[in-house]
Amino acid sequence: MNSNPMYMEYVDDADPEEPAPPRRGWRILGWVCIGLSAVMVVGSLTAYGLYRQAFGNIAHEDVNAKLGPDRPEKLNEAMNILLLGSDTREGENAKYGRQMKDEPPRSDTMILLHLSPGGEQAMAISFPRDLMVQRPECEDREGNTVPGSNRVQINTAFTVGGATCVIKTLEALTDIRVDHFVQVDFAGFKNITKAVGGVPVCLNENVNDPKSGxxxxxxxxxxxxxxxxxxxxARYTLGDGTDTSRIKRQQKFLGALASKVMSRGVLTNPKALLQLLNATTKSLTTDSELSVTAMMDIAQGMQGLSSGKLRFVTVPHGQDPLDKNRLALAPGADEFFESVREDKKPPEAEKKPEGKPEAPAPTIPPNQIRVRVFNGSGTDGQAGRVADSLEAQGFQVTVGGNAERTTATKVLYGSGAENQAKSLAALIPSKPAPAARTGGAEPGVVDLVIGTDWTDLKGGQRGIPEQQGEIRASDNICSET
Known part of the structure; x- marks a missing residue:
């Protein structure tokens, strides 16, 4: 075998504790996807016609028909993009692992890029390839139905049915709606690192790794x-030799890549930006709905994103109790997924009206306010979620059920509850004007009718809590991971 890394068979070293040869090195493909996504969400692509040709290099796949209607409901304006790395050996990729040229492509890279409403943050959530999950029924690449399985590694979904099967599996696992997917092949990685003029890294010691070159x-x-x-x-010559250590290193690498793209003028230099896009888009496949227009809309909506708001986490996990060489979701995973599903858009900054100042709202303590919550948003379970938020702030709450659908959130009240209604309304960003309820009112009770404009209470939790071991693109590249 030629010692030049250009011609090395890029297959990870065998792990003596694992029954099958791992292919974790392909996870870096997902980091390339995030690099592209960072470009899309922070770049001001005003020269639409100039960049359209670059985006025309992207291949598209229609997955919606295969996914069908039975999918998680969107609860907010967040965008969730599934990032996949494919180890296909077609075309330019043939030189990387010639012995696998006839095998079906795999994906050991599965990352959910969550773009928060309002451009407040972006989070790249990595799903380890060894995570044991339930895989639902999927169509294979020939259109045949493959039965689901109660216990498989998550990376088998891509081999079975490509991006569609991965989306089905992740949506069943997390109850998070996946809006788009981006898939990249291995050859694109080198091109993107060249296009940005290199990526900064920091080593604590000299490295001479003959296996990776x-x-x-x-x-x-x-x-x-x-x-x-x-x-x-590289795995065994950097860090502690574990795959977890390598994931952290890859997250820091991608963070450094995104930080450089954001801060060093790549996005405002037409020549550099086109070079970056051409290097990346030639290696991409996306869903049919992720059009140039959709990408532009994402870019315009995420102008406030900075490197400090780009976060990298691994889904909460631990050792699988049935196999020490595999992983299982940790008990806190459901709570984490819920925070992603319900990531709220922060309220707009309030504009003080000119002229006569507003009279201050009554300040009746929440524990002295009885509230019934009605769901007029059309979103299943919204009344219960709002009730939980109210209870967390000390209100006395009951769920009243569904109401006629409404755009605007309403605060209604029965006799003797006007000041209580005003106190509650002051905590709602849209500041609905309280009105006396003409029918169905209970004395002393405030009725909150949730509309489609609902975000959250002031002072309520917004966004996704900080996760253990998370990395930000703004972190010092020489800090310990």
Missing amino acids: LRLSKGKHEIEGEQALAYVR
């Missing part, structure tokens, strides 16, 4: 192409 001295470096590929795939 990585040779770097201690300290800071800017790496690209084959050298960058060797850096992200």
Whole structure:
């Protein structure tokens, strides 16, 4: 075998504790996807016609018909993009692992990029390939139905049915609606690192890894192409030799890549931006609905994103109780998924009207206010979620059921509850004017009718709580992971 890394068979070293050869090195493909997504969400692509040709390089796949109508409901204006890395050996990828050219493509990279409403944050959620899950029934690549399985590694979904099966599996696992997917092949990684002029990394010691071809001295470096590929795939010569350690290194690498793209003028330099887009888009496949227009809309909606708001986490997990070489979701995973599903758009900054100041709202303590919550939003379960938020702030709450659908949230009240209604209304960003209820009112009770404009109470939890071990794109590249 030629020792030049250009011609190495890019397959990870065998793990003696695992029954099958791992392919975790392919996870870096997902980081390339996030790099592209970072470009899309922070770039001001005003020269639409100029960039349209670059986006025309992207291949598209129609997955909606296969997914069908039985999918999680969207609870907010967040955008969830599934990022997949494919180890296909077609075309330029043939030189990476010639012995696998006839095998079906795999994806050990499954990352859900969650773009919060209002541009407040973006979170890249990595799903380890060894995570044991239930896989639903899927169609294979020939259109045949493959029965579901109660216990499989999550990465088998891509081999069975491509992006569609991965989306089905993740939606069943998380109850989070996936809006789009982006799939990239291995060859695109080198091109994107070259297009940005290298990515900064920091080493605590000299590295000479004959398996990956990585040779770097201690300290800071800017790496690209084959050298960058060797850096992200090396396992035993960097960190503690575990795959978890390598995931952290890859997250820091991608964070450094995104930070450089955001801060060093790549997005405002037409030549550099086109070079980056051309390098990346030639290696991409997306769903049919992720059009140029959709990408532009995402970019316009995420102009406030900075490197400090780009977060990288791994889904909460632990050792699988049935197999020490596999992983299982941790008990806190459901709570984490719920925070992603219900990520709220923060309220608009209030504008103080000119002229006569508003009279201050009554300040009756929440524990002295009885509230019935009615769901007029059309979103299943919304009344219960709002009731939980109210209870967390101390209100006495009951759920009143469904109401006629309404755009605007309403605060109604029975006799003797006007000041209580005003106190509650003051905590709602849209500030609905309380009105006396003409029918069905209970004395002393405030009725809150949730409309489609509902965000959250002031002072309520918004966004996704900080996760253990999370990394931000703004972190110091020399800090310990």
